[in-house]
Amino acid sequence: MINCIKQEQARKSQELQSQISQCNNALENSEELLEFATRSLDIKEPEEFSKAARQIKDRVTMASAFRLSLKPKVSDNMTHLMVDFSQERQMLQTLKFLPVPKAPEIDPVECLVADNSVTVAWRMLEEDNKIDHFILEHRKTNFDGLPRVKDERCWEIIDNIKGTEYTLSGLKFDSKYMNFRVRACNKAVAGEYSDPVTLETKALNFNLDNSSSHLNLKVEDTCVEWDPTGGKGQESKMKGKENKGRSGTPSPKRTSVGSRPPAVRGSRDRFTGESYTVLGDTAIESGQHYWEVKAQKDCKSYSVGVAYKTLGKFDQLGKTNTSWCIHVNNWLQNTFAAKHNNKVKALDVTVPEKIGVFCDFDGGQLSFYDANSKQLLYSFKTKFTQPVLPGFMVWCGGLSLSTGMQVPSAVRTLQKSENGMTGSASSLNNVVTQ
Numbered sequence: 001m002i003n004c005i006k007q008e009q010a011r012k013s014q015e016l017q018s019q020i021s022q023c024n025n026a027l028e029n030s031e032e033l034l035e036f037a038t039r040s041l042d043i044k045e046p047e048e049f050s051k052a053a054r055q056i057k058d059r060v061t062m063a064s065a066f067r068l069s070l071k072p073k074v075s076d077n078m079t080h081l082m083v084d085f086s087q088e089r090q091m092l093q094t095l096k097f098l099p100v101p102k103a104p105e106i107d108p109v110e111c112l113v114a115d116n117s118v119t120v121a122w123r124m125l126e127e128d129n130k131i132d133h134f135i136l137e138h139r140k141t142n143f144d145g146l147p148r149v150k151d152e153r154c155w156e157i158i159d160n161i162k163g164t165e166y167t168l169s170g171l172k173f174d175s176k177y178m179n180f181r182v183r184a185c186n187k188a189v190a191g192e193y194s195d196p197v198t199l200e201t202k203a204l205n206f207n208l209d210n211s212s213s214h215l216n217l218k219v220e221d222t223c224v225e226w227d228p229t230g231g232k233g234q235e236s237k238m239k240g241k242e243n244k245g246r247s248g249t250p251s252p253k254r255t256s257v258g259s260r261p262p263a264v265r266g267s268r269d270r271f272t273g274e275s276y277t278v279l280g281d282t283a284i285e286s287g288q289h290y291w292e293v294k295a296q297k298d299c300k301s302y303s304v305g306v307a308y309k310t311l312g313k314f315d316q317l318g319k320t321n322t323s324w325c326i327h328v329n330n331w332l333q334n335t336f337a338a339k340h341n342n343k344v345k346a347l348d349v350t351v352p353e354k355i356g357v358f359c360d361f362d363g364g365q366l367s368f369y370d371a372n373s374k375q376l377l378y379s380f381k382t383k384f385t386q387p388v389l390p391g392f393m394v395w396c397g398g399l400s401l402s403t404g405m406q407v408p409s410a411v412r413t414l415q416k417s418e419n420g421m422t423g424s425a426s427s428l429n430n431v432v433t434q
Helices: 002-040 046-062 086-094 232-243 409-417
Strands: 112-114 117-123 133-141 156-161 165-168 177-185 190-193 197-200 217-220 223-226 277-279 288-295 301-308 323-329 335-340 343-346 354-360 365-370 376-383 388-395 398-405
Touching: 002 046, 117 133, 117 177, 117 197, 133 165, 156 165, 217 277, 223 388, 288 388, 301 354, 301 365, 323 376, 323 388, 335 376, 354 409, 365 409, 388 398
Parallel strands: none
Antiparallel strands: 112 117, 117 165, 133 156, 133 177, 177 190, 177 197, 217 223, 223 398, 277 388, 288 354, 288 398, 301 323, 301 388, 323 335, 335 343, 354 365, 365 376
């Protein structure tokens, strides 16, 4: 429309300019004729005067101003530029404006926290058939109750949820709680957030304790790997320095290797000798807990279990009355056994790819599972008289841990149906440790 108006304006301006130019030319010619007529009035001879009069008549008749039309060729008529908006008007009249959706309400009773998954359920307080989808937001927190404005974590968004519930799976519960809020959306706009809900997601989180692990073990948070040069190589270097140039000032004793801190848990030194052991840095004093362990494919030997803090620095897992474990040996011959108090029970099952560890401190039970199939591998039934620490032994290989896990529902079900003992495991069960 704008282009058409501009083109029309240019055309009409050009026509007006042409008319003005023609009128200017006609005026110039008329002035010359008027001068000739004025001079003719002074002629005294009749014949000459008649001749001049005929010339004036002929020139007036032939002059351009005589044929010139002074009516402008342009007008203010704009009818040819009118647009038919009837179709658009009809479309606008049929529009139906959607109201902003009301805020949903999360139902804590219908929410479920299990198997490191959270199912959040909500409902609309008023029926609204214009709702297209929902947006769920969540974040982890260590604060109970309503979310704090200055919480350290940002909301994570899950968009385009069609139903009134959603399940977040495969979570690591490395915080005590999670906040949730939801909003409804129609085709036009998103509504207000629901009142936030806080759900408890407590689980056992721990790292490996590098400060007291064996020097031949390379420890990083949730991974441990055998390092044959970690101990002896460093010891020989330190001995060489101590023996070199004996003087009155004794050489300082070795307190750390590489970047290892010299910290010591309690009064106990590092594990040493053939106790290639590392413990967790978090003690279990009550409740039910679960974690998983995966060994490297080429790992020659490893043990997984729990131990008291008083486990000696020369002690191996399962060879004292202060530790319980299952042991996998892939060196020379393959063996899979449960160990406690230097008693061994061979396990006639296939070593799983990943081992799940269930510790019921109050119930005095330690069970091992195939983490994938949840098949029970072995159970110890005892009475824990001290806090226990997750314990690991590894030789020629490595282990990786998965923590921040809830007790799986399948394990809870098995625990209810099992009394923690089997006939084939009676030699190691019913052990009460002082």
